[in-house]
Amino acid sequence: MHDRIFAGVNLLIYVALIALAWGYQSPFAYEPVGPRAYPLLLLSLLVLGALYQVLKPAKQTEPREEPPLNRQVIRKIALCIAAMVAYAALFDVLGFILSSALFAVAMAYLYDATRVQSAVGGIVIAVGLYLLFDYGLDVPLPLGMLAKLGS
Amino acid sequence: MDTIHYLGLGFGVALTPYNLITAFCGTLIGTIVGLLPGLGPVNGVALLIPIAFALGLPPETALILLAAVYLGCEYGGRISSILLNIPGEASAVMTTLDGYPLAQQGKAGIALSLSAWSSFIGGTIATIGVVLFAPLLAKWAVAFGPAEYFVLMVFAITCLAGMADNKPLKTAMAAFIGLALSCVGIDANSGVYRFTFGSLGLADGIQFIVLVLGLFSISEILVLLERTHHGHKAAKATGRMLFNFKxxxxxxxxxxxxxxxGFVLGVLPGAGATLASAVAYMSEKRMASKDNQFGKGDLRGLAAPETANSGAACGSMVPMLTLGVPGSGTTAVMLGALTLYNITPGPMLFQNQPEVVWGLIASLFVANIMLLVMNVPMVRIFTRILAVPTWALVPAIAIITSIGVYAVHSTTFDLFLMIGIGVCGYILRKLDxxxxxxxxxxxxGGMMEDNLRRALSLSNGELGILWGSPITVAVWALVAVMVALPILRAWRGRKPAPLAVTD
Structure with a gap:
């Protein structure tokens, strides 16, 4: 059932993309193919495949290795995704150390650490990784707000 | 004779102290990355690319590092399979079947050392295969034009689907989604923006590091979250640590x-280590006598997939180096790294930069020996790493992944894109x-479109060029076989096939 819904949603997306790709034309033709033939070819094959999946979804033959999702797990996954999005949003603003520390504390707590463990662990991870990457491996990382303190 | 001369040159490169240290670090990192849940060879290698750049490694050293990490992952993947019954990566799934029962019987030490030995044999056989066949293939591949390359890539895609036993359609759809994603960004030939939705961040396409880390790290983090919720237990590495002569x-x-x-399947474009370990396991099981212990802790059932996946890891270097067509997910990432260094893999690489190619091949031998030496006595230390709790591991992986993505362009747009791709990847993974x-x-995808358009430009739009030469006709015939295979299988075995490949 899930397969069928997924294939159906995909089908709509592919059709929308075909409509979009139809308009891709170059003002000058240097070569016979042009920019839209290849994406259109791929998308039409995807449409055919998705149609087949909607009409005749695959049967589940082997037992699943993971237990099915329940409400609690879904809630946790949503929280985890929210934490990652917040981290991405704060990365430049707060700088690497602050945003990573906040993120690591939240994630550790989400993965069943105690409060003390996640607070200490999160800060250690953030500072440790900053030292490792910025000083040890020469990968530049943003300091954000902390840069003002340093100067 | 040429081969021996070049191999000597390669060892000259691989045995310089700098490259030896690099190979050693690579194998060590690889083993750890392979055994940690949540990191596999694909994202391990992808994460190291920005670091290799930041450290200013020369191309052959960077390649040696990546190859050593790749091999190390194949060694490390077995540790968590045997002790935790959790494969560290897809190609280690078959190892769990007999490895975990052995650990439960208190033979974990034997299983670990024997599997390291098996990996060593597989890697060595396949590296010898690389030495023998890669130059031949490279010589032959010089004759390949854009039409031949295009057909070859069609073959790689159908190979992927045709070999993916129980769900060929889903695998084919997944490959096509990947192909379609490669169209995003500005079209180099005409300057038209495709599927960018007006976003500047998408103008030069999706960065492959963003895609790799999103698909593999982010989705794995979410899967780990499920697993922590349900909980699991590790077996202890006890008893005799070394297997005996018998x-x-x-x-x-x-x-x-x-x-x-392993070597043969590794060479096939698109097949890779996961398939090789499954095929080796199944054929050994079929060959064994009736009273075999397969599935309950047979040593052969442990040795077969371990040998095969190391063999395939080395074998998949052949199509990458000679044709520039990756044989597995990890070599696809290495190929991306090469293009970042402005090196175009393919037959000309053997003539123009033999020190890169042969240095890499020689370092495969070196890395295999290092891994064997490292893995047998140090297995106890590696097993300790498994005791690192998930709550400490996951935030670290997530942050390192973000650094890897951010380091490419220094924009947070890539971070958002990676999360989006990761969530889609998680859904795809949940749906098999x-x-x-x-x-x-x-x-x-990108190479396929380039070659198609180049071929059709040569022929002025005449489609006949795509099946105009004997090579293309032969490859099309192989494509037909690959398309027919799953259909034949479905038609012949209406009952569910016993062979189950999980990737």
Whole structure:
């Protein structure tokens, strides 16, 4: 059932993309193919495949290795995704150390650490990784707000 | 004779102290990355690319590092399979079948050392195969034009789907999604912006590091979250730590056969280590006598997939180096790294930069020996690493992944894109689509379009050029076989097939 819904949603997306790709034309033709033939070819094959999946979804033959999702797990996954999005949003603003520390504390707590463990662990991870990457491996990382303190 | 001369040159490169240290660090990192849940060879290698750049490594050293990490992952993946019953990566799934029962019987030490030995044999057989066949193939591939390359990539895609036993359609769809993703961004030939939705961040396409880390790291983090919620237990590595001569001799024939199987399947574009370990396991099981212990802790069942996946890891270097067509997800990432260094892999590489190619091949030998030496006595230390709790591991992985993505362009747009791709990847994975097929499709997609358009420009739009030469006709015939295979299988075996490949 899930397969069928997924294939159906995909089908709509592919059709929308075909409509979009139809308009891709170059003002000058240097070569016979042009920019839209290849994406259109791929998308039409995807449409055919998705149609087949909607009409005749695959049967589940082997037992699943993971237990099915329940409400609690879904809630946790949503929280985890929210934490990652917040981290991405704060990365430049707060700088690497602050945003990573906040993120690591939240994630550790989400993965069943105690409060003390996640607070200490999160800060250690953030500072440790900053030292490792910025000083040890020469990968530049943003300091954000902390840069003002340093100067 | 040429081969021996070049191999000597390669060892000259691989045995410089700098490259030896690099190989050692690579194997060590690889083993750890392979055994940690949540990191596999694909994202391990992808994460190291920005670091290799930041450290200013020369191309051959960077390649040696990446190859050493790749091999190390194949060694490390077995540790968590045997002790935790959790494969560290897809190609280690078959190792759990007999490895975990052995650990439960208190033979974890034997299983760990024997599997390291098996990996060594597989890697060595396949590296010899690389030495023998890669130059031949490279010589032959010089004759390839854009039409031949295009057909070859069609073959790689169909190979991927045709070999993915129980769900060929889903795998094919996954590969096509990857192909379609490669169209995003500005079209180099005409300057038209495709599927960018007006976003500047998408103008030069999706960065492959963003795609790799999104698909593999982010989705894995979410899967780990499920697993922590349900909980699992580790077996202890107890008892005798080294296998004895009798056990080694018992599996030697299995090792040799599986090594060859691994190499051959590794060379096939698109097949890779996951398939090789499954095929080796199944054929050994079929060959064994009736009273075999397969599935309950047979040493041969442990040796077969371990030998094969190391063999395939080395074998998949052949199509990458000679044709520039990756044989597995990880070599696809390495190919991306090469293009970042402005090196175009392919037959000309053997003539123009022999020190890169042969240095890499020689370092495969070196890395295999290092891994064997490292893994047998140090297995106890590596097993300790498994005791690191998930709550400490996951935030670290998530942050390192973000650094890897941020380091490419220094924009947070890529971070958002990675999370978006990761969530889609998680959904795909939950619905049994193969993520490595998406990645291979993505890497092949750009090359496929370029070659198609180049071929049709040569012929002035005449489609006949695509089947105009004997090589293309032969490859099309192989494509037809690959398309027919799953249909034949479905038609012949209406009952569910017993062979189950999980990737």
């Amino acid at each position: 056990e080694g001799a018992f599996v030697l024939a299995t090792n040799l056969r599986s090594g060859v199987v 689509y193969s993520l490595s097929a998406v990645l291979l499709g993505f890497i092949l």
